[in-house]
Amino acid sequence: MIRLLNLELQKLLLNRTSKILIFISFILPFLVILLSSIKFNVFGLFTLELGELGVFNFPVIWHLTTFFASQFKFFFAIVVVSMIGNEYSNKTIKQNLIDGLSKKEFILSKFYAIVFFSLVSTIIIGFISLCIGLYYSSYNEFNIIIRETSFLVAYFVKLVGFFSLCLFFGMLAKRSAFALAFIFILFIMEWIGFGLITWKFNADIAEKIQNFFPLKSMYKLIDQPLQRIAMSKFPEKEQLLYDYGVHTYEILIVLVWTMLFILLSYRLLKKRDL
Amino acid sequence: MxxxxxxxxxxxxxxxxxxxxxxxxxxxxxxxxxxxxxxxxxxxYLEPILTINNLTKQFGTLTAVNNLSFTINKGNIYGILGPNGSGKSTTLGIVLNVVNKTSGDFKWFDGHTTTHHALKKVGAIIERPNFYPYMTATQNLKLVCKIKGVNTNKIDETLETVGLLDRKNSRFSSYSLGMKQRLAIASALLNDPEILILDEPTNGLDPQGIHQIREIIKQIAEKGTTILLASHLLDEVEKVCTHVVVLRKGVKLYSGRVDEMISSHGFFELKCNNQDALIKMLENHKSFSKIKTKDGLITAFLNERMDSGTFNQFLFENGIILTHLVQRKESLEEQFLQLTDKL
Structure with a gap:
């Protein structure tokens, strides 16, 4: 396993483009979060300090940071897609197999790299959230701090799931640009599916079914936190109530998709003549 | 005692x-x-390295490899000969785990290892050299070492063999085609392979490049490494190979020693002043199958062994004096054309 991960890391880290993209996808979100925690002075008109709004309180901070950080996953998605695309365009995938890598090992080395980077990202965001939280939070009891750390698990699963999907589309399309287009098409297809079911039945059923779709199920892991913050500000408004928790079944759906994408990628490679 | x-x-x-x-x-x-x-x-004892049994590959309706069987034994140098599109690369692709077979089977070594494990003991280059363009030669070779699971201490040695040591820290993308091909050979040598597979190693190279590659192949062959060389260049095969497999449209036409490729005993090229008498005599002689005359040169094909001395004496005793006598065997090119034109 270490050997396969090692292989993939060498391929990625010696490539300048992917190095920059990896850097962006990891550093940028944390930079944004760090900056947002600093007191802003907007043209001397008023000062904006997000910390004052209570968004950096435990346990809300876990929800907020993981949600915003996951918006930056698209940069690493480009890396994932291009690491397949490059193997095809340089024909190095063929050379790798001839040199004695099995097709299974090839897919696994990509998957391990995905898990590795997702893990690193999760650890960094966990650490930064903890630091900011300890600095700003009004509640510092241990029990409150560790409450809702399930968002970190959700963040990790979400990244692994999404990148596995990218891996599959990369294998399917062989070219980075097409693979990214496929992801966009899938996004549209999911909404068309949602629209169709709403039209045939109703929005409630449609949403329940949509929650099983790959992209939506990943999104659903960490629901947007703004409504929750609004909810905490106006507890009397009933229409703001929604279920923002991380549920086991949500994680399970994404894990099933992840497994499916990896297996399909393997099947695809196995059947293909290079 | x-x-x-x-x-x-x-x-x-x-x-x-x-x-x-x-x-x-x-x-x-x-x-x-x-x-x-x-x-x-x-x-x-003939130690088999690769055994192919009734291998078939179809691309849609096209049969690229048709019921192919042959064995590669340790210590010999094999050539796979065939015109373009005769299934050479497809066959190699199948045994190298990049093309899926339609039917039949093949086994590496004794057949107890999986293909990808066996490939770690094989060195192969196919068509074009494929490496990561953004890595240097050393970095690329390190990656190959990691895949094959061998120590990285042979990198400099193999780069030396192919004459790229002074460029080892240049990016692969800055290499010329000849250098790329030599790097590919270096990478194939990293694991001290049991067999070296070369698919058209001199394709697209300039004369110097071709010469360099051939010298390297000769050096490797001298060390006793088994080599499998696919090519459509006949003199290349003739110069280095001991055994040959001839393919045409995916069908095996011949496999065996190069010098036994055609069961012919060669031919005599003759000239004499009394041509008609000579031809008449040859036609009545049981050792000759076919007589051709072109520009005053008579070519007489043997159907059994005969050395030129005996033949000369026989003619002399029958009153024919030759002005020109050469005994030759068909070149590989003539044999090859003869074989591939049969169908």
């Missing part, structure tokens, strides 16, 4: 001499005899 009972290195070396050059081999007692017999088995 010999008093040494152990089989030392000298003894072991004496065996092939005794066997092939008819030199005496002294056996002292029963156990010595047994040791020698075992050593002898090792020397002459």
């Amino acid at each position: 010999c008093k040494t009972f152990s089989l030392n290195k000298k003894d072991a070396a004496a065996i092939p001499n005794a066997f092939f050059k008819n030199q005496p081999l002294i056996v002292t007692n029963q156990s010595h005899y047994r040791r020698i017999r075992n050593e002898l088995k090792k020397t002459i």
Whole structure:
């Protein structure tokens, strides 16, 4: 396993483009979060300090940071897609197999790299959230701090799931640009599916079914936190109530998709003549 | 009377001499005899490296490889010959795990290892050299070492062999085609391969490049490495190979030793002043199958062994005096064309 991960890391880290993209996808979100925690002075008109709004309180901070950080996953998605695309365009995938890598090992080395980077990202965001939280939070009891750390698990699963999907589309399309287009098409297809079911039945059923779709199920892991913050500000408004928790079944759906994408990628490679 | 009972290195070396050059081999007692017999088995036993059985590959309706069978034994140099599109690369692709077979099977070594494990003991280059353009030669070779699971200490040595040591820290994308091809050979040598597979190694190279690659191949062959060379360049195969497999449209036409490719005994090229008498005599002679005349040069094909001296004497005794006598065998090119035109 270490050997396969090692292989993939060498391929990625010696490539300048992917190095920059990896850097962006990891550093940028944390930079944004760090900056947002600093007191802003907007043209001397008023000062904006997000910390004052209570968004950096435990346990809300876990929800907020993981949600915003996951918006930056698209940069690493480009890396994932291009690491397949490059193997095809340089024909190095063929050379790798001839040199004695099995097709299974090839897919696994990509998957391990995905898990590795997702893990690193999760650890960094966990650490930064903890630091900011300890600095700003009004509640510092241990029990409150560790409450809702399930968002970190959700963040990790979400990244692994999404990148596995990218891996599959990369294998399917062989070219980075097409693979990214496929992801966009899938996004549209999911909404068309949602629209169709709403039209045939109703929005409630449609949403329940949509929650099983790959992209939506990943999104659903960490629901947007703004409504929750609004909810905490106006507890009397009933229409703001929604279920923002991380549920086991949500994680399970994404894990099933992840497994499916990896297996399909393997099947695809196995059947293909290079 | 010999008093040494152990089989030392000298003894072991004496065996092939005794066997092939008819030199005496002294056996002292029963156990010595047994040791020698075992050593002898090792020397002459044909160790298969690759066995292909009824291999077939179809791309849609096109049959690229059709029911192909052959065996590659250790220590020989094999050539796969065939015109473009005859299924050479497809066959290699199948045994190298990048193309899926339609039917039939193949096994590496004794057949107990999986293909990808076996490939770690194989060095192969196919068509174009494929490396990561953004990595340097050393970095690329390190990656290959990681895949094959071998130590990285041979990198400089193999780069030296192919003459790229002074460019080892240049990016692969800055290399010329000849250098890329040489790097590919270096990468194939990293694991001290049991067999080196080369698919059109000189394709697209300039004369210097072709020469360099051939010299490297010769060096490797001299070390006793088994080589499988796919090519459509006949003189290339003729110069280096001992055995040959001839393919045409995915069908095997011949496999065996290069010099036995055509069961012919060669031919005589003759000139004499009394041409008509000579032709008449040749036509009545049972040893000749076919007589051709072109520009005053008579070519007479043998259907059994005959040396030029006997032949000359025979003609002389029958009153024909030759002005020109050459005994030749068909070149590989003529043999190859003869074979591939048969169908």
